[in-house]
Amino acid sequence: MTRFLRYLVPLAIFFVLVVFLYRGLSLDPKLIPSPLIGKAMPQFVLPRLQEPDATISDKDLLGKVSIVNIWASWCVSCRAEHEVLLRLAQTGKVDIYGLNYKDDRANAQRWLSQLGNPYIVNAFDADGRTGIDWGVYGAPETFVIDSKGIIRYKQVGPLTVDILNTKIYPLLKELQPAT
Amino acid sequence: MNKSVFTAAVLYLLLFIAPARADVTLESFSFDDKSTELDFKEFIGKVRCLVCQNQSLADSDAELAHDLRDEIYEMYQAGKSKDEITTFLVDRYGDFVLYDPPMKPKTWLIWFGPFVLLLVAGFLLTRSLRRQTALPATEISAEERQLLDARLANKSQNQDKIQ
Numbered sequence: 001m002t003r004f005l006r007y008l009v010p011l012a013i014f015f016v017l018v019v020f021l022y023r024g025l026s027l028d029p030k031l032i033p034s035p036l037i038g039k040a041m042p043q044f045v046l047p048r049l050q051e052p053d054a055t056i057s058d059k060d061l062l063g064k065v066s067i068v069n070i071w072a073s074w075c076v077s078c079r080a081e082h083e084v085l086l087r088l089a090q091t092g093k094v095d096i097y098g099l100n101y102k103d104d105r106a107n108a109q110r111w112l113s114q115l116g117n118p119y120i121v122n123a124f125d126a127d128g129r130t131g132i133d134w135g136v137y138g139a140p141e142t143f144v145i146d147s148k149g150i151i152r153y154k155q156v157g158p159l160t161v162d163i164l165n166t167k168i169y170p171l172l173k174e175l176q177p178a179t
Numbered sequence: 180m181n182k183s184v185f186t187a188a189v190l191y192l193l194l195f196i197a198p199a200r201a202d203v204t205l206e207s208f209s210f211d212d213k214s215t216e217l218d219f220k221e222f223i224g225k226v227r228c229l230v231c232q233n234q235s236l237a238d239s240d241a242e243l244a245h246d247l248r249d250e251i252y253e254m255y256q257a258g259k260s261k262d263e264i265t266t267f268l269v270d271r272y273g274d275f276v277l278y279d280p281p282m283k284p285k286t287w288l289i290w291f292g293p294f295v296l297l298l299v300a301g302f303l304l305t306r307s308l309r310r311q312t313a314l315p316a317t318e319i320s321a322e323e324r325q326l327l328d329a330r331l332a333n334k335s336q337n338q339d340k341i342q
Contacts, residue, residue: 029232032229035271128243129250135271137229138230
């Protein structure tokens with residue numbers, strides 16, 4: 001029996017190692033868990049992208065579920081995600097707010113007129129300060145905010161139809177009780 | 180001078196150039212006193228850049244690193260303490276920004292895991308060593324003893340010859 005153990009124990013250790021290493025293969029080191037989930041969204045007051053004289057603040061998002069999408073015209077994956085955002089806007093399920101991050105106003109406006117505008121309002125964060133408050137480290141990023149202003153979900157990197165179906169829609173359903 | 184000696188000398192001298200770069204920041208920040216400046220440079224060397232994860236904030240040329248350096252510089256200028264700045268960063272990006280993980284239940288495995296492993300290994304080692312010394316001496320048969328005696332006698336004879 002002990003002889004049997006002598007072979008079994010290393011084999012068991014080997015398999016434990018294999019499980020850990022295999023798990024490591026599918027982990028993305030670029031994904032950092034956000035400390036903001038479950039907390040109130042950071043406060044901000046910013047000029048709007050399309051009406052520079054008007055402002056938008058975090059207070060405007062309260063009272064309903066909303067999505068905040070951080071994007072910029074210089075961001076390549078934002079272009080990839082744009083179709084998905086348009087599709088999400090078309091469903092009419094949720095208001096999408098944009099945070100135009102460290103962008104050029106003219107470029108951003110051209111982007112919206114050429115590719116379509118899925119956003120209710122865009123905040124214009126020229127120096128990226130608000131982005132820092134939101135813990136942005138790789139545009140595009142997308143947050144789901146509940147009606148009380150609590151961040152419920154964060155997506156780093158482009159949204160896909162698959163993410164909409166598996167993450168966003170179920171969460172919206174949970175947060176928006178049928179009226 | 181021998182060519183390879185020359186190359187070795189050049190490489191050796193290069194060793195001294197790299198560390199000298201360590202306290203050069205990518206922008207020039209001006210400070211009123213030298214100690215705050217050194218403090219600032221040391222601090223940004225201990226914060227991880229989130230875009231280029233294997234670089235510190237001090238080393239990274241990423242856009243976000245520039246912004247965060249500016250932000251931290253302003254906080255230093257405003258007289259904020261290092262703890263306040265650390266909290267500012269951790270609130271936004273999580274413990275991940277710190278190269279030195281804080282001690283808390285979630286990180287106990289990182290801090291104590293190696294010592295636990297060491298204890299387990301030490302226990303297993305002493306146990307197997309004890310078991311080995313406790314083994315009874317193996318008996319040899321009469322036949323084997325005879326053979327052994329003969330060999331030993333033979334050997335001492337040979338030694339006599341040499342002397």
